[in-house]
Amino acid sequence: MVVEQVLVATMVLTTPILLAAMGGLVNRQAGIVNIGLEAKMLSGAFVAVIVSSATGSWALACLAAAFVGGSIGWLFSLTITRVGANMIVAGLGLNVLVAGVIGFLLAWVYASSGTLRLPDVALLPSVLPDSIATLPLIGPLLAEMDPLTLLAWATVFALPVLLAKTRIGLWIRATGNASHVTRAVGLLPKTIQDVSTIFAGAYSGLAGAHLALATLGLFNEGLTAGRGFIALAAFYFGRDRPIATALACLLFGFLDATQIRLQTAGLPPKLIGMTPYVMVLVALVVTSIQAQRREKR
Amino acid sequence: MSDAVAQRETARGVGRGVGRGLERGIGLALPLAVSFLVAAAALLAIGENPAEIFALMAEEAFGNARRIAATLSAATPLLFTAVATAICFRSGVFNVGVEGAFLVGGLAAIFLGFTLPAGLGFLLLPLCLGFGGLIGAIWLWAPGLLLARYEVDEVVSTLMLNFVAAGITGYLVNGPLLSDYAGNNVTPLIHEAATLPRLMPPSTLHAGFLVGLLAILAYGLWCRHTPSGFEAALVGLNKRFARAVGVSVPGTIVLVMALSGLFAGLGGAAHGLGQMYRFSDGFSPGYGFTGLAVALLGRNSPWGIIFGAVLFGALASAGTTIQLFSNVPLDLVNIIQGTVMIFAAVEVGRIAVPALGRRRKRERTADGG
Numbered sequence: 001m002v003v004e005q006v007l008v009a010t011m012v013l014t015t016p017i018l019l020a021a022m023g024g025l026v027n028r029q030a031g032i033v034n035i036g037l038e039a040k041m042l043s044g045a046f047v048a049v050i051v052s053s054a055t056g057s058w059a060l061a062c063l064a065a066a067f068v069g070g071s072i073g074w075l076f077s078l079t080i081t082r083v084g085a086n087m088i089v090a091g092l093g094l095n096v097l098v099a100g101v102i103g104f105l106l107a108w109v110y111a112s113s114g115t116l117r118l119p120d121v122a123l124l125p126s127v128l129p130d131s132i133a134t135l136p137l138i139g140p141l142l143a144e145m146d147p148l149t150l151l152a153w154a155t156v157f158a159l160p161v162l163l164a165k166t167r168i169g170l171w172i173r174a175t176g177n178a179s180h181v182t183r184a185v186g187l188l189p190k191t192i193q194d195v196s197t198i199f200a201g202a203y204s205g206l207a208g209a210h211l212a213l214a215t216l217g218l219f220n221e222g223l224t225a226g227r228g229f230i231a232l233a234a235f236y237f238g239r240d241r242p243i244a245t246a247l248a249c250l251l252f253g254f255l256d257a258t259q260i261r262l263q264t265a266g267l268p269p270k271l272i273g274m275t276p277y278v279m280v281l282v283a284l285v286v287t288s289i290q291a292q293r294r295e296k297r
Numbered sequence: 298m299s300d301a302v303a304q305r306e307t308a309r310g311v312g313r314g315v316g317r318g319l320e321r322g323i324g325l326a327l328p329l330a331v332s333f334l335v336a337a338a339a340l341l342a343i344g345e346n347p348a349e350i351f352a353l354m355a356e357e358a359f360g361n362a363r364r365i366a367a368t369l370s371a372a373t374p375l376l377f378t379a380v381a382t383a384i385c386f387r388s389g390v391f392n393v394g395v396e397g398a399f400l401v402g403g404l405a406a407i408f409l410g411f412t413l414p415a416g417l418g419f420l421l422l423p424l425c426l427g428f429g430g431l432i433g434a435i436w437l438w439a440p441g442l443l444l445a446r447y448e449v450d451e452v453v454s455t456l457m458l459n460f461v462a463a464g465i466t467g468y469l470v471n472g473p474l475l476s477d478y479a480g481n482n483v484t485p486l487i488h489e490a491a492t493l494p495r496l497m498p499p500s501t502l503h504a505g506f507l508v509g510l511l512a513i514l515a516y517g518l519w520c521r522h523t524p525s526g527f528e529a530a531l532v533g534l535n536k537r538f539a540r541a542v543g544v545s546v547p548g549t550i551v552l553v554m555a556l557s558g559l560f561a562g563l564g565g566a567a568h569g570l571g572q573m574y575r576f577s578d579g580f581s582p583g584y585g586f587t588g589l590a591v592a593l594l595g596r597n598s599p600w601g602i603i604f605g606a607v608l609f610g611a612l613a614s615a616g617t618t619i620q621l622f623s624n625v626p627l628d629l630v631n632i633i634q635g636t637v638m639i640f641a642a643v644e645v646g647r648i649a650v651p652a653l654g655r656r657r658k659r660e661r662t663a664d665g666g
Contacts, residue, residue, distance in 0.1 A: 085642040088393065090642040093637070093638025096635035097634075101628070103626060229460065233457065268472055271465075278457075288443070
């Protein structure tokens with residue numbers, strides 16, 4: 001029983017990190033390090049709750065979240081590619097700005113500080129029939145499978161192919177590795193970067209929608225709780241490779257899911273919470289040292 | 298980032314004068330102007346008169362001695378975090394880990410403040426401050442060394458270290474250092490001998506403000522009047538040139554990172570010993586990142602930092618009261634800060650801060666070493 005509960009919790013908690021990480025990964029392959037994933041997740045969650053309550057449709061809510069995330073991503077991208085803003089500072093600034101705008105709207109429109117509870121919020125449905133829950137071990141997990149989780153994992157397995165075999169995938173990788181070459185062969189590296197940032201924004205928006213609509217059905221200012229940065233940690237750890245990044249997300253989701261159990265086993269939650277960041281630090285140091293050794297040889 | 302740009306920057310840096318001062322003025326004015334326009338738009342949207350609200354905020358921030366003291370008190374941590382950021386940015390080192398060093402420095406100082414015997418008297422204060430600075434320096438020295446030796450990307454390493462700092466300090470104040478006499482998340486109070494004196498009671502303005510000014514003075518003198526300060530500027534302007542004239546680029550990187558940590562740790566210590574008197578969750582509501590905005594706004598110059606810190610201090614102290622007396626949410630302050638950061642980032646982007654991973658590698662190959 002415990003195993004099955006942990007599996008379900010891991011899956012549910014992995015999805016938002018995974019969606020944001022897939023977006024950020026494509027973005028970084030095109031040469032933009034997206035520090036503003038957190039901001040787009042937060043706005044996605046906010047919009048998803050509002051639209052879901054207004055229309056009663058989870059699908060429209062997800063579309064709206066993706067649209068808003070993508071739009072913010074587009075504006076963010078323009079400051080970097082067209083006006084020459086530094087991507088790190090702009091990303092940090094975006095997080096502050098979006099948190100401010102959402103807090104402002106919450107206080108002004110909904111007269112609430114921090115939490116938004118609306119009536120009739122439609123939650124994400126499960127994709128498969130309930131009867132599947134009777135399967136051993138993975139039954140409960142499959143029964144809880146929602147459309148965004150499905151999309152996230154489909155993306156994980158589609159991305160390696162899309163990036164390696166398709167024209168747009170090649171363009172994205174070429175832009176990230178040598179934008180002057182991309183321009184020399186007649187492509188528009190800046191536009192390709194914009195598109196990749198819109199993609200990252202839309203996926204982060206969906207990640208936010210999942211956070212808000214998977215089980216909670218409400219919005220809270222602290223909802224994302226640094227998950228945008230965990231996603232960043234995941235694709236740095238996975239070195240921008242979709243499958244490796246997804247495995248890192250699974251591990252982080254698993255840690256999140258078992259946190260309460262580990263806590264009762266005596267491990268302090270604050271220390272468990274910083275595992276992803278420590279892992280990235282270690283991975284970063286190891287790969288840098290390896291790269292340097294290789295060069296010296 | 299081509300060498301042409303870097304060379305132009307060097308030329309601009311050497312040819313000090315009217316042009317540079319003007320450029321700095323515009324650098325300050327543009328992000329500010331845009332952010333106040335955005336804030337005004339937000340105010341108009343909710344049916345408030347922006348001019349009235351801004352006037353009210355100015356009144357709240359600077360209206361009388363008590364309010365000015367509150368503003369300066371709110372500016373105090375920013376003086377430290379902004380200097381800590383500026384010292385790295387000036388050398389082209391993209392350190393975003395000041396927040397973490399502020400936390401560990403603060404906890405270190407507070408830890409000594411309640412564990413050392415109270416009988417140490419006037420010795421207690423410098424010991425606590427110094428220990429906070431030392432721990433902060435060590436905290437950022439590590440990623441500095443990793444960057445200098447192994448080219449470990451400092452943006453990611455320092456960003457991640459912020460979360461590690463939050464995790465470690467959060468763990469300590471919930472476990473080993475938890476006060477016996479309080480509920481959750483707080484350490485015991487420091488000894489009275491370890492507190493920084495208040496300058497204008499009953500306001501919370503404390504001697505840490507003066508320490509902050511001293512830190513900025515030290516930074517200004519170091520920049521302008523010492524060889525190592527000059528070398529650090531060279532590294533920021535053009536690494537190739539710096540290397541060619543015999544400046545140790547790795548040595549400079551480690552130095553500015555450690556100094557950054559020292560200032561950030563001192564800031565945390567001053568905040569702990571002068572304002573909070575104990576460490577708790579939420580010790581820093583993002584002072585490191587606001588300090589980053591201040592450093593960008595002030596273009597790393599001492600006067601610019603003082604101006605920026607007082608401005609953001611004013612926003613913070615006036616923002617709180619404005620929420621009480623009008624319908625304007627405090628989040629307006631975040632909107633202004635975020636916009637300042639984004640538009641200051643435009644300026645920074647133009648002056649060619651060496652960016653991440655791939656680009657740096659290419660630069661290095663071009664350098665032939």
